[in-house]
Structure formats: C-alpha cells, structure tokens
Amino acid sequence: MRLTACAAFxxxxxxxxxxxxxxxxxxxxxxxxxxxxxxxxxxxxxAETDGLGRPVRVACVTCxxxxxxxAGFPENAAVLKDFHAGLSVAHxxxxxxxxxxxxxxxxxxxRLATGEELATSDAIRLCAQCxxxxxxxxxxxxxxxxxxxxxxxxxxxxxxxxxDCHDPHVPKYQPSRPVLPPKDRFVTPAPVGSHHG
Amino acid sequence: MDKAKRRTLKVLGSTxxxxxxxxxxxxxxxxxxxxxxxxxxxKHYRELTPDEMRAVLARLEADAEAKYGRExxxxxxxxxxxxxxxxxxxxxxxxxxxxCAEACHVENNHDRTTNNSYIRVLEMEQxxxxxxxxxTTYDHAVPxxxxxxxxxxxxxxxxxxxxxxxxxxxxxxESDGIVVVDYNWCIGCRxxxxxxxxxxxxxxxxxxxxxxxxxxxxxxxxxxxxxPQGVVEKCTFCLHRTRKGLLPACLEACPTGxxxxxxxxxPNSEIRWVLAHKRVYVLKEELGTRPRFFYYFDN
Numbered sequence: 001m002r003l004t005a006c007a008a009f010x011x012x013x014x015x016x017x018x019x020x021x022x023x024x025x026x027x028x029x030x031x032x033x034x035x036x037x038x039x040x041x042x043x044x045x046x047a048e049t050d051g052l053g054r055p056v057r058v059a060c061v062t063c064x065x066x067x068x069x070x071a072g073f074p075e076n077a078a079v080l081k082d083f084h085a086g087l088s089v090a091h092x093x094x095x096x097x098x099x100x101x102x103x104x105x106x107x108x109x110x111r112l113a114t115g116e117e118l119a120t121s122d123a124i125r126l127c128a129q130c131x132x133x134x135x136x137x138x139x140x141x142x143x144x145x146x147x148x149x150x151x152x153x154x155x156x157x158x159x160x161x162x163x164d165c166h167d168p169h170v171p172k173y174q175p176s177r178p179v180l181p182p183k184d185r186f187v188t189p190a191p192v193g194s195h196h197g
Numbered sequence: 198m199d200k201a202k203r204r205t206l207k208v209l210g211s212t213x214x215x216x217x218x219x220x221x222x223x224x225x226x227x228x229x230x231x232x233x234x235x236x237x238x239x240k241h242y243r244e245l246t247p248d249e250m251r252a253v254l255a256r257l258e259a260d261a262e263a264k265y266g267r268e269x270x271x272x273x274x275x276x277x278x279x280x281x282x283x284x285x286x287x288x289x290x291x292x293x294x295x296x297c298a299e300a301c302h303v304e305n306n307h308d309r310t311t312n313n314s315y316i317r318v319l320e321m322e323q324x325x326x327x328x329x330x331x332x333t334t335y336d337h338a339v340p341x342x343x344x345x346x347x348x349x350x351x352x353x354x355x356x357x358x359x360x361x362x363x364x365x366x367x368x369x370x371e372s373d374g375i376v377v378v379d380y381n382w383c384i385g386c387r388x389x390x391x392x393x394x395x396x397x398x399x400x401x402x403x404x405x406x407x408x409x410x411x412x413x414x415x416x417x418x419x420x421x422x423x424x425p426q427g428v429v430e431k432c433t434f435c436l437h438r439t440r441k442g443l444l445p446a447c448l449e450a451c452p453t454g455x456x457x458x459x460x461x462x463x464p465n466s467e468i469r470w471v472l473a474h475k476r477v478y479v480l481k482e483e484l485g486t487r488p489r490f491f492y493y494f495d496n
Contacts, residue, residue, distance in 0.1 A: 018355060018479070018487045018488070018489070019355075020281050020283070020374075020461040020462060021281055021462055022462065023462055023463070023464050024279040024280075024460075024462045024463060026279075026460065026463040026465065026466070133495070137495070140467055140470040140471070140474075141457055141459075141467030141470070142285075142287060142454075142457050142467065142471050142475070143287070143290065143454050144454040145449075145451055145452055145453065145454040146444065146448070146449070146454065147444065147449045148443070148444060149442045149443055149444065150439065150442060150443070150444045150458050150459050150460070150466075150467075151280075151442030151460070153442070154441065154442030155442055155443070157444075160454065165452060165453065165454075173292065173453065175292075175338040175339060175340060175341075176292075176294060176338060176339065177336075177337075177338055177339075178293060178294050178295040178318075178335065178336065178339050179294065179295050179296060179298075179299045180295050180298050180299040180302060180312055180314065181295075181312065181334060181336055182298075182312055182314070182317065182333050182334060183310075183311050183312040
C-alpha cells in the first residue's frame with residue numbers, strides 16, 4: 001500500500017509541469033522600443049573605402065534626387081549597365097517593379113502591392129505584406145535581434161530592422177564560419193584545417 | 198604529587214598541546230597560504246549582514262585588482278519581487294554561429310586559454326533529438342544542410358538536481374528562478390557537475406587567465422566575478438544584467454534573434470507570447486527537472 005502511494009507520488013512528481021508563480025500586472029512600459037535605422041535603407045556601398053577599409057556609403061538621393069532613372073525599370077538586374085551593375089537578385093521571382101517605384105527625380109520610394117508608396121525607411125511594412133507570419137513573430141519579439149532592456153519599465157530597447165540581417169535583394173541568411181570553438185577536456189577538437197562535421 | 202612535578206607536567210603538557218595543535222592545523226595553513234583570514238572565515242552568502250557583505254565585496258574588489266590588475270566593481274544584486282526570469286530559444290532560426298557562446302565568454306570573464314563558456318552549441322541531425330549524437334566541435338560554414346543547432350546552457354530548473362546533491366548548500370535557487378553558486382562556499386566536490394543532465398556546470402581546474410584589458414569590470418558576487426580555482430560555476434542568466442532589467446549578453450549577441458527573454462509572471466511579455474503561441478518543449482522533460490529554458494519551433 002505504502003509502496004503504491006510512494007510510486008504514485010514519484011510518477012506525479014515527475015509529471016508535474018513547469019509552473020510559475022502568480023501573474024503580475026507589469027503596467028504600461030515607461031520606455032519605448034526603437035527600430036534601428038539602418039544606413040542600408042537610405043544609402044548604398046560604393047567601390048571607395050575609408051581609412052578603416054570600410055566601403056564608403058553614398059546616399060540614394062545623391063543620384064536619384066536629381067537624375068532621371070531613365071526609361072523605366074529594366075526587367076531584371078542583369079541588364080543594368082550603370083550604377084547598380086552587378087547587383088545580384090535572388091528573391092523569389094520578383095521583378096524590380098514589385099517593390100521599387102519608377103519615378104523621375106525626387107527621393108527613391110518603395111511601393112506596396114496596393115500601389116501605396118512608402119519611404120525607404122518604412123521598408124518593414126513592405127516586407128510584412130508577404131512575410132506575415134515572420135512579421136507577427138517580429139512584433140512579439142521572437143524574430144530579429146535586439147539590444148537593451150527586457151524590462152521596458154527600466155530602460156529602452158533597440159530592435160534590428162529586417163535589412164540589418166537580410167539583404168532585400170538576396171534575403172536568404174548567408175552561411176558563415178562559427179566562432180569560438182570549444183577547447184575543454186570533454187571534446188577532442190577537430191584537426192586544424194579540417195572541414196568535416 | 199609535589200608541586201614541582203605538577204608544574205613540570207603542566208608545562209610539558211601545554212607545550213605538547215600547542216605543538217600538536219600546530220601540527221594538526223599545518224595542512225590547513227599550507228592550503229590557505231593564498232587565502233586571507235577574511236576569506237577563510239567568511240560566512241555563507243545568505244548569512245551575511247549588509248555590513249558584512251559590503252566588507253566582502255570590498256575585499257573581493259581589492260583581490261581582483263591585486264590578482265588581475267584591473268579595477269572592477271562587484272555588486273550584490275538581489276532578485277526583484279514579481280519577476281521570474283525565463284528564456285526561450287527558436288530552433289528554426291538558430292544557425293549555430295556560436296556568437297552566444299563567445300558573448301558569454303567575454304561577459305562572464307571566462308578563462309581565455311580554455312575558451313570556456315556557459316553555452317555549448319550542439320550540431321544535431323535533423324529529425325534527431327539524441328543529445329549524445331550532437332557535436333560541439335563543428336568547424337565549417339553554418340548552417341549546414343540537414344543539420345539543426347541546439348545551444349545548451351543552464352536551464353535554471355525548478356527541480357534542480359545540482360541543488361539537491363550539493364553537500365554544503367553552496368548552490369541554491371533564488372526567488373526569481375535563478376540557480377546560483379556562492380563561489381566562496383563551494384568546496385569543489387563536483388557532485389553538481391555530475392548531477393546536471395544538461396552538462397551546464399563547469400569546474401575551474403586552474404586559476405582563470407584573463408588579460409587585464411579584457412576583463413569585464415561590471416561584476417556581481419553571484420555571477421560574473423572572476424571565479425577562484427577549484428570551484429564550480431554556471432550560467433546565471435547574466436543576473437548582473439537581467440536583475441537590472443537588461444537583456445542577457447547571449448541574447449544581445451544573437452544575430453538571428455533566436456533568443457527570447459523576459460518575465461514569466463508578466464502575461465504581456467514576449468516570452469509568455471512564445472509559450473502561448475509556439476510549439477514549445479524542454480530538454481529531457483522525462484527527468485522532471487522542470488526547466489525555465491524553453492525551446493520552440495516556427496511552423
């Protein structure tokens with residue numbers, strides 16, 4: 001009898017789910033969340049580099065504010081001969097016109113599927129029209145990096161913009177080499193220069 | 198017995214007694230040669246009065262400067278009432294770049310020679326949940342096709358095996374859910390390291406080596422102060438940051454935003470949204486450890 005009770009207790013003990021304490025009302029946050037204003041939204045890398053070897057960025061309006069983009073958009077990036085030559089695009093089957101507005105002079109604009117025009121700094125709305133579930137995740141803090149305070153009652157937070165991590169023309173996250181290989185005694189490090197995994 | 202004989206015996210006895218005592222504590226003196234009296238006689242963290250705590254922190258700051266040549270601030274930051282810290286990690290998004298492990302390495306003043314970190318990232322075969330088959334030493338471009346990446350750190354269990362096995366109560370669970378270690382109380386028996394099913398605890402085999410300029414000077418008693426040799430250490434959800442409302446270092450370093458952190462008691466927090474809307478699971482649920490670290494998938 002006692003054994004049965006003991007066994008039941010053990011099983012129940014193991015099956016007990018995670019439970020946190022009483023919910024609290026955290027009130028409305030006194031600090032705000034800011035979205036990083038990426039320079040990629042208003043400028044482009046040039047072939048020049050600065051003293052630190054970083055590419056010099058040129059504001060879009062430097063050219064687009066004064067010059068005519070010409071006879072409309074090309075069908076694809078491959079036929080670009082001028083400033084954006086060599087631009088690689090791998091974003092579904094989208095053409096330039098899907099997101100860019102063909103304007104003559106004035107600041108560059110983006111365009112929603114509805115035809116509504118957007119400033120380039122509002123690009124998140126453009127991304128969100130196709131990537132709804134990702135946008136929902138983003139709004140709830142479960143997609144996209146951030147810095148600052150988890151507790152907005154005590155300080156502000158800075159969120160990444162979509163284009164901080166994804167190149168709008170080639171949005172797939174690019175593979176990279178991992179950092180800080182472990183060197184503790186429980187692991188036998190892979191020989192230097194080997195690339196198996 | 199005449200008086201002279203009695204005196205002789207007394208003197209002899211007391212001399213012998215003193216000699217025996219000196220001989221008996223000789224090993225202790227040798228062992229404590231690099232330990233101040235204050236350190237030797239220090240009380241358990243939870244028994245220190247505020248004044249004693251101030252004295253301990255001042256001593257530890259002076260020690261850090263003497264041993265590592267860096268002026269540091271060591272605080273004692275207590276949990277906030279109404280806060281239980283929780284962590285969630287999106288396995289659909291993690292790419293295995295190990296930047297979280299690197300950030301932990303820097304933030305928590307880990308030994309530079311061993312690349313120590315509280316986070317291990319396992320490269321796992323898609324479709325497999327067997328941690329034994331995961332590898333931590335991958336060194337190729339990530340993410341690799343057919344793999345997913347599983348970062349593992351302390352799960353801050355509600356039913357923590359490490360706390361149960363500690364013979365001296367040097368590790369315990371605080372009110373905000375963080376399992377902490379009093380590094381000055383730990384005797385280095387490593388029972389907790391053996392008990393942890395997540396392999397989350399580390400033992401300092403040698404005195405941690407860190408160049409003075411690389412030391413993170415914002416430290417706290419229970420988390421990222423430089424640990425002494427011969428004690429066990431673990432992830433504390435960066436309590437020196439998170440108890441002040443800041444995000445943990447590993448989250449800030451994550452380039453993909455795979456990590457979500459917040460207050461489990463706040464129904465409007467990001468982490469509660471994840472727990473309510475995502476397919477969430479915990480590692481080794483069958484062990485009944487009840488972690489506060491959750492893994493989830495996108496659809």
